[in-house]
Amino acid sequence: MNKKILLQLTKRSTFILIFLLFISFVSSMSLFQKAFAAEEAPAQTSKEGGVAAPGVELPQFDASVLAAAPAAVAGQPATGTGTTTAAVEEEEVGPVQYRTFFGIDSRVVVWIVSELHLMFAAFVLGVPIFAVIVEIVGFKGGDIKYDKMAKEFTKLLSAAFATTASLGGLLGFCLFGLYPEFMGHMTNVFAPTMYVYALMFFGEAFTLYGYYYSWEILKGTALRKWFHIMLGVMLNLFGTGLMFLTNSWATYMMSPAGIVPTTGKVLSLYHAMYNPLWMPVNIHRLIANVCFGGFVVGAYAAVKFLGSKSEEEKAHYDWMGYVGNFIGVGALIPLPFAGYWLGREVYSSSPVMGNIMMGGAFSWTFIVQAILIGMLFIGANYYLWLGMGRIKGSERYTKFIKYLIFVIFMCFAVWLTPHNLPLSGEERAMIGEQYHPFSKYFGVMAAKNAVVNLIILATFFSFLIYRRSNKGELAPFSEQGRAGKIGIFSAVIFCLLMLVSYAVSLNFVELEANIKSFVKPLIGALYIQSFFICFAAFLTFKNKGKLAQSMLFAVTACIAVLYFWYYGFQVMQKANLVLRYLSVTQVSIVMSCLIMNAIIDIFMFRKAKLVGGIVWGKMPVRSQYALILLCVVIVILMGLMGFIRSGLRMDWHIYGVLQDTSQWAYTPTLSYMGRIVGLIVALFLGLVAFVFWLANLGDKKKSEKAEEYEDAVVGYEKH
């Protein structure tokens, strides 16, 4: 057994070693480049040193000189002998070099390969996060079912990992081959981090295969199991580190920092890495990867469910699908908040890019995004409602579903409403203004923020009624013991810290007095929510948990949805600068409601009497198609968002620093993007199906052999 494992590990390590050799080769090439560049660098430094010496005066401005200067073209440096600027001008700047991929559009090649790589990477990074959590739950709860499922997740992981690495290698070749100057710049800036990347890749590979192949060996004692869990944690740390590192490269392209733009000289690698968009993208991707992994696992379970031949198998994959969907939805809920933060930082780092994103060439992509996210929320809710059919006692709650459907669809409709429908001159003259007099109120940010929060609250409500479907009489809160009290208190403290600290910070915001007055209602709202959080905890201790939850839902909906919807319009018209604070306030209030209600629910129903069991496997076929829908949609969404993030740079490889002068330096239309992303999604799903099929081949053989053996035994006994 151990020999077999070692053999497999060796095989995979060889592959990884080849991949790492490639990375090292690329890095060493960049070192050569640096070495050549270094020959010029001392001269440049001495010039810089000379100019920076004490006694240098500020330029004396002479408007006539400026007017006459032919170099006074926007974006061009001022000239003057002896300055570094002059030296830079004298240098012959070679043209940007591009190659084509056998005559095919290079951009499409890189687009497809990088997106496929990212999708596999998202799966490989997202799944271990919840695989380890599921393993811990199984270990602490003593339920072998969880342990088996965690192992099954990891089996998919190990199969997908090699594909991710292969696609990563292919992407590297494509980038260095097709965009040499661009990659020259990137390696010049990030060469040291590439070694770290390669080392971390070792760590990722060893911990991943170690985690999977040692699963059975490290069973038996608690110490062994904890060691195995530690391997999983290490795997996650390496994976997250890898993602953070590559994110710094990608975000540097959007908001470059830490370099001298003309020479590419690195002033601060730290700033190049920790550029303005790095952390928002890190957080957004981390959550999105979990969501992505959850929905892909859900679809895998659905496919297996649909092909199941026994009730036992159906029950197992039904449960697995439920867990996948639970993880996907759980991560989907905070995702809009992380996305909002990222969008805000895009605006902050470059208002022009921000305008292009929300009000320019990319604004319509967000309509498509809204459709996809709407499909995710509706699909996830539909699956939960169908899931209630397998739970006895759920009949009590089905009456709520029609209201939830109504709320979610209405929210979806508002979210879909574009702010600015293109009007002809005639239509505009008829209406008398640029925007539609009615629909414009639903298209603005205030309305969209409000309905997104309402959809999240509605989905959370769906989940709560699903959770309590088979629960009957509640145990008094005093029976929950110390854990219950600590849980509720911790939630209260966390929520108060979040709400009150933000309220206090709003007092110190630097704004003009007349604008700052618009911040006061936000502070008031945060304190009101804080009060109701405390009151909810008090009611829970008094065995009125359900009332506490209802009250929190009602207060949150009133403040974060209704009031802020109205107030958002006021702010937009009179104090636009306050809008960013309003959105964060809205998010904080909704988050506090979700956290508090979830904790109350956990402890309120912990020792509740069961009125019926869950019949796993008793699910209609259409529920499994809902899971497949969620998977396909999240993959499409990832493709779309990848296009937006990358496309926002418009015709720049590195925004404002290195321009794309290739023939593909235009923004494709939505329809063209749709076709390419459609192709990528089809390729990804096809590859995933193939890789998972390969991963299951061994099991299939084992089960066939087991069946043959059983038949032989039965036959022997008959004789």
Next chain:
Amino acid sequence: MNKSMLKITAFAIAIIGFYIYITIYVTGLSGTGGGESVGGVSPEAGEKIFWGDGQCSTCHKIGTSGSATRGPDQEGLSSRAEERAKELGMPSGLDYMVESILEPEKYVVKGYDKIMPKVFDPPIMLSREKILAVLAYLQTLGGEPDIASIMKYKDKIPEASKKKVKPWVSPIVVDAKEGEKIFFDETRPVTCGKCHIVNGKGKKVGPELTGIGAIQTPEYFLESILTPSAKIVKGYETMYVITTDGIPYNGLIKSETENELVLLKEESGEIEEVTIPKTEIQEMKKQDVSIMPGNISELLSVKDFYGIVSFLQSLK
């Protein structure tokens, strides 16, 4: 492949197909056609460029859309252009608009400065087709688009400059991040952030500088810092007020009611508010002097000065 796999495959393809259909539908709805690239000479494409690539909205608003005041409000531009063309003896309003784009300094609207860049030059570098599309959009502002007429100007409009963009580089090594710190550092004798807002931070005494790097050159920043009164952004001219007691004030009007006038005046690098009752005002006239201190070069080191220029240049 078994039956259930076939069904699943068909289902997945149907979802992908639906998505592609949506993108094609939205492309049609957004007015960009089904082509391979955003383009075409149409008012819809022009509108996108106006609010996007062209960066026109950094300086111009259209009625209630946008809030920029550096350039004139473009509401009803088409009809106004006809009037201006008549005054100038030009054949049509379209001629006037084309000339205004090709030679932005030729016909500057009274009360505004010569700050408009040539949009076919760096850093904006709009292609000929995009400029034509913007013209089509501008025609809809108070008129009807006439694509055929616009296309007659095709050869007159230059193609976007093919010069390789070389970002401005400071004569000494400076970091824009450091420049940002200096910009907002209130412990210094002079603090830019006390009068200018950048990305929501700072105070609005002078013009907001958010996104300024996308539309202005480093030379403009050098000039504005060293000789602030050389070009004053419209709406930020100072007022000279003499009270009945003979006390002179020079500052920006913060607010004005029937009874009083609130002026913002600069005193040793600090901005102070002065309220003057209207009854005490003897004389009041607009001046061509900026409230911004003219001695900033004496208050900053060379490195700090270029750091601030570098920071402003990075605001794109």
